[in-house]
Amino acid sequence: MDDFLAARSQMALSLGFHIIYACIGMVMPFFMAVSHYKWLKTNNEVYKHITKAWSKGVAIFFATGAVSGTMLSFELGLLWPKFMEHAGPIFGMPFSLEGTAFFIEAIALGFFLYGWEKLNKWFHWFTGVVVGVSGLASGILVVAANAWMNSPAGFDYVNGQYINIDPIKAMFNDAWFTQALHMCLAAFTATGFAVAGVHALMLLKKQHNDFHYKSFKIAATFATVCALLQPISGDISAKDVAQRQPAKLAAMEALYKTEKPAPLLIGGIVDEKNKTVKNYIEIPGALSFLAHGDFNAEVKGLDQIPEDEHPPVAITHYAFQIMVGLGTVMMIISLIYFFILWRKRTILNTKWLLKLFVFAIPLGYIALEAGWVVTEVGRQPWIINGIMRTIDAVTPMPGIAWSFYLFSAIYFSLSLIVIFLLYRQIKMVPILYKSSNIDQ
């Protein structure tokens, strides 16, 4: 494996790993805060058990999220030193605010996990909320940094020099809001479906109905609401991309030729050599509408973009299809859920719906990873869109392939351990549930 490819793969692997834990760290505190609140309000012990059981799982994810994030802040330099040398001072603002947010989060987490009997109960609840809010804030900030790579702002690029740097403008670049909104919804959708699915599975196994039913409701409510909003936000993102990165949009849609009106392709096998797509379903004019809000608008194809600035079309296109496809599936599940809830008031006896949720456990995360592949691969060959090429940013050190193999092995074994731990945690729920004292 050549070093450049290894560096890209290692970056992708580390981010793809981190994002899962980061999303859980961002979202679970909100779920916990809800059940914690219900416990404090209703004094129903079940809610306390839920909060505690969740918080133990979350502690595992937090640690993994924190160490993989620490890893990332070094990796940016280890793998892309030339990029960081110039970009650091420009897009560093969100990272420094993010540092503050992490810090608050880590402190609040200390209070929350270790404060059960020590703190005033509302203050304790509040620390849990702080964990969630600061986690969400750090997610938004880091996505703002990524948005800057898509939509560079806050400096002038003159003769290879980066001058007139304005970090605030860089942070509030054109893409930050749409990306952050879409990302937050994705985090809630993915984590919500995963958690709801696990509890649905337990319900199907007839385990402690009340505990799992209440947990399921909390997670499913977040998940379904966000899954319904996600396509709207995705549409805003797509219009944004059409404006600022026509090459990415063309790759997403595998649009080799500029067309007016442009059709939307569903599915399709991309042949990168001959620049064609086979076996697709075509919806006339739909792409024009999605990209520009007008069924007759012209959509720029890859033929209008210099060949050496083409992103990899196949990966981007497939990843986009996966994201949108799964997004649609989850939206439909959410509609069914609300319909059943409206008609029957309870879903406990609707086995097939519970099964649907079990089926949906991994979908959100797959969509989320696919979405990031669209964004990142679709930006290639640029690391800073239109300014710096990825290949010019990579570290001069040879032998990165070894580093990639090593870190792959580490991430792989960590994932296995986490899955194993979680499995045990869930298996222990009946025991936790029986004993009234479930402290540490």
Add this chain to the structure above:
Amino acid sequence: MEQVVIAFLCLAILLYFLLGGADFGAGIIELFTSTKNRSRTRQTMYHAIGPVWEANHMWLIIAIVILFVAFPRIYTTMSVHLHIPLAIMLIGIIARGTAFVFRHYDAVKDDMQWLYNRIFRYSSFVTALFLGILAGSVLSGKIDPDATNFADAYIFGWLNWFSIAVGLFTTALCGFLAAIYLIGECKTDEDKKRFIKKAEYMNVAAVVFGAMVFFSAAMEDVPLMNWVVYNKVGLAAVTLASLSLILLWYLLLKGKTQILRVLAGFQVTMILVAISYAHFPNFIRLKGGDVVSLYETVAPEKTVLSLGWALVLGSFLILPFLGYLFYKFQQKEE
């Protein structure tokens, strides 16, 4: 604002050495504890650092972020030429952080604990060692940006006697800090005695490795003597550190925990001051006498300004909260 940012950088590095160091030290001590006492050591330790360990490690992230935002050349020089030790340290951080949490949160306590414990101990040791090696390498003057072969560019910058001696010295200091910190957390006199013993051993080790640092500095032409003997502040710092050593042994025998902690922290601070003051604002010494200096590589004004404000405002939010956390979990449960 530049000064503010530099002050925060120094503070973050110092606090990481003290707090993170004590944290690594706990693992190192466990490594050197006889099997029969390990589980007690572990309990005391968990009790003491459980609530704060994640916050302790934030200082590293703050330091890194300050470096890449405000001093990108320092960050990139280190990441290119010290890639290997950085990567090893990162693996250590990943391994110990996860093992620490896994062993506590695993719902079933069985043979897996054996694995977590192993990983935790060895990776604590490796992380501290490589943290020290990195610090040593930055000062060693062996980093060669113009090197043409792999070994000179990516290996010998950190694989030299001086860096290794600093690494070992750091490891001993971490163990020492942890032992001192844990003395105050013990519930029984027996435990207390054990940690006092540990602190003594670690202190002896630190003195031995400290001497090694001086020897290796002479061998590798690192002008350590100029920094700590012929520089007034450096000399004062070293003298204070040595004097406090005597006081420290006295207090150790008496078992006075709170002052001990302060004193141990003070001592480590003095050591850091001693080795860094004389060549401030130079941060990295390169081969052939060039330096990468904080002032010369600082980012444009607007960046520094906004970073400075972010840090100042951030600390208004963080410090009271953090202080309360330490305070709350310091209180002994009655």
